[in-house]
Amino acid sequence: MKRDLYETLGVGKTADEKELKGAFRKLAMKYHPDKNPGDAEAEKTFKDISHAYETLKDPQKRAAYDRYGHAAFENGGMGAGGAGFGSAGAGGFSDIFEDIFGEMMGGGRQRRSSGGRERGADLRYNMEISLEEAYSGKTAQIRVPTSITCDVCTGSGAKPGTKPQTCATCQGSGRVRAAQGFFSIERTCPTCHGRGQTITDPCAKCHGQGRVTEERSLSVNIPAGIEDGTRIRLSGEGEAGLRGGPAGDLYIFLSVKPHEFYQRDGADLYCSVPISMTTAALGGKFDVATLDGTKSRVSVPEGTQAGKQFRLKGKGMPVLRSSQVGDLYIQIQIETPQKLTKRQRELLREFEELSSKDNNPESAGFFSRMKDFFDIE
Numbered sequence: 516m517k518r519d520l521y522e523t524l525g526v527g528k529t530a531d532e533k534e535l536k537g538a539f540r541k542l543a544m545k546y547h548p549d550k551n552p553g554d555a556e557a558e559k560t561f562k563d564i565s566h567a568y569e570t571l572k573d574p575q576k577r578a579a580y581d582r583y584g585h586a587a588f589e590n591g592g593m594g595a596g597g598a599g600f601g602s603a604g605a606g607g608f609s610d611i612f613e614d615i616f617g618e619m620m621g622g623g624r625q626r627r628s629s630g631g632r633e634r635g636a637d638l639r640y641n642m643e644i645s646l647e648e649a650y651s652g653k654t655a656q657i658r659v660p661t662s663i664t665c666d667v668c669t670g671s672g673a674k675p676g677t678k679p680q681t682c683a684t685c686q687g688s689g690r691v692r693a694a695q696g697f698f699s700i701e702r703t704c705p706t707c708h709g710r711g712q713t714i715t716d717p718c719a720k721c722h723g724q725g726r727v728t729e730e731r732s733l734s735v736n737i738p739a740g741i742e743d744g745t746r747i748r749l750s751g752e753g754e755a756g757l758r759g760g761p762a763g764d765l766y767i768f769l770s771v772k773p774h775e776f777y778q779r780d781g782a783d784l785y786c787s788v789p790i791s792m793t794t795a796a797l798g799g800k801f802d803v804a805t806l807d808g809t810k811s812r813v814s815v816p817e818g819t820q821a822g823k824q825f826r827l828k829g830k831g832m833p834v835l836r837s838s839q840v841g842d843l844y845i846q847i848q849i850e851t852p853q854k855l856t857k858r859q860r861e862l863l864r865e866f867e868e869l870s871s872k873d874n875n876p877e878s879a880g881f882f883s884r885m886k887d888f889f890d891i892e
């Protein structure tokens with residue numbers, strides 16, 4: 516049987532935030548494992564009070580607890596969305612602990628790093644390529660400004676011939692313990708800033724940083740068929756780590772420039788082609804240039820309508836890492852002639868007089884069909 520959370524903390528159901536905090540603080544001081552080494556009972560009590568405090572300090576969790584009791588946090592209670600519920604395990608301690616004693620510790624959470632080794636930052640490089648380049652793929656040479664390990668001191672930060680010294684303040688651990696009331700609080704060593712070492716004779720090239728900023732030339736393989744918005748990760752090509760830490764990654768963010776004539780949809784390409792009214796009526800031929808550097812002939816039959824699509828098989832984009840290729844769709848637009856001469860107008864009028872319903876089956880019957888449909892005069 517689980518104890519009531521309010522009882523655990525020794526407060527009433529109406530306790531406010533301040534009361535909760537005060538009660539937890541008092542109990543935490545008494546039962547903290549640092550004060551009771553090897554006492555399993557104290558450790559359990561500490562876990563219980565930590566859990567009680569963590570639950571009750573959160574208004575949402577508290578409301579759920581008030582309503583449903585412990586059942587609120589059992590499986591199926593609040594579901595997966597309630598991550599972080601349940602008993603505060605070993606990992607849960609430090610969070611609440613820093614939450615409540617944070618002000619005492621003089622700062623938030625600090626990333627612990629052994630011997631000051633730090634992973635280098637990831638870098639982002641934006642690259643824009645043409646549709647033609649996306650079609651054929653390419654090897655791009657890029658210049659990346661980045662921090663690399665200093666070659667003079669090989670990353671130690673110490674002048675060649677000298678060595679970094681073990682930090683006297685923390686004896687090389689990078690952390691110091693300071694007494695705060697009943698507790699001893701661990702914090703980053705102020706002398707070496709967590710490195711565990713101090714450099715008395717810094718390297719002249721990197722000024723003791725162990726890395727220098729340089730422009731590197733990198734060759735990046737852009738595979739054929741790559742899509743706009745693709746992210747290419749080059750592992751370990753990011754910023755060098757600090758003091759022997761691993762390098763970060765380089766991310767190439769790729770965008771494909773809009774093309775003058777072709778629109779892309781996955782592996783397929785679309786090209787809108789305007790033809791004259793007479794070509795559409797009489798039929799004709801035209802050539803389109805395709806991305807493979809050749810041209811393709813399109814035959815337009817007599818009586819071609821606007822919006823008609825012609826498919827050029829295999830003239831689209833290659834599919835990434837496969838032998839498949841998309842198609843190219845030619846979409847027909849019909850251009851109505853403008854700025855007619857007197858003679859052209861006469862010819863068109865004469866043409867109209869000679870026209871029958873069979874010439875324009877769609878438009879001829881359209882309005883009478885619409886009238887019938889809506890039953891209007």
Ligand SMILES: [Zn+2]
Pocket residue numbers: 665666667668669670671672673718719720721722723724725726
């Ligand atoms: Zn150096």
Ligand SMILES: [Zn+2]
Pocket residue numbers: 682683684685686687688689690704705706707708709710711712
């Ligand atoms: Zn130190």
